Amino acid sequence: MPDIAAPASPYRHLDDNLRGWMRRVMRERQWSAEHWARTAGVAGTTITRYLNATDPDAGPRRRPTSATVEKLAAAAGVPFTYSQEPAMSDADLELPDDEPEVFRLHSALGVAILALEMIADAVDGRHVMARAALNHLRRRHPVAVEHMSKSREDER
């Protein structure tokens, strides 16, 4: 049995997004699942079977294909985006050059990065979740991560 936390299931991330999108579309359009499916030209139970799948294994099996989601999105006029995550760009985090301390002390992202680096260091870099989160932040916010890493190096 590994002593490290398993990463969150990607199924959950995708299914949460997809189901959330479906529910939002039906609410906004005031459509039933059957009406939407019929309008899109897909099987009437496509949406309900997926939304009602409570068994964790049933969700992935009943997940609609990209072609089906494309038809549903086109019928509703509401696009679905893969890998849709709320994210701030590095431009959102831009601060005046002469105020690095403000950035370091008050940025929630900066605090998160520091915490993750400390967790990763504390277990010799073996903490999978901390490392995965750091890698994710490095991809999305390379400037911020580089800045925080440099600040930590300076402090040492």
Added chain:
Amino acid sequence: MTATTLDDDAALSHRLRGWMLSTMAARGMTAEQWARAAGVDPTTITRFLRHPDRALPSTLTVDKLAAAADAPFVLGALSAGKRVEKAG
């Protein structure tokens, strides 16, 4: 399956293939590097790039690829709104 459905599927394949190629070019990565980063089988990408007329990658695979490259792929973006009048 109607002719319209085939056209729609072909258009989606074409768009997905274009997204993959442009993402790899923009990120400067090979199909294998991208697949490894996403945790999917490299042949998933290469097979689809060679034969986009065959099966599309699964929704989970596309989601993983989009997340790994930080390159969202949008479904229904081009045709959104076309059928809504018909439905309403």
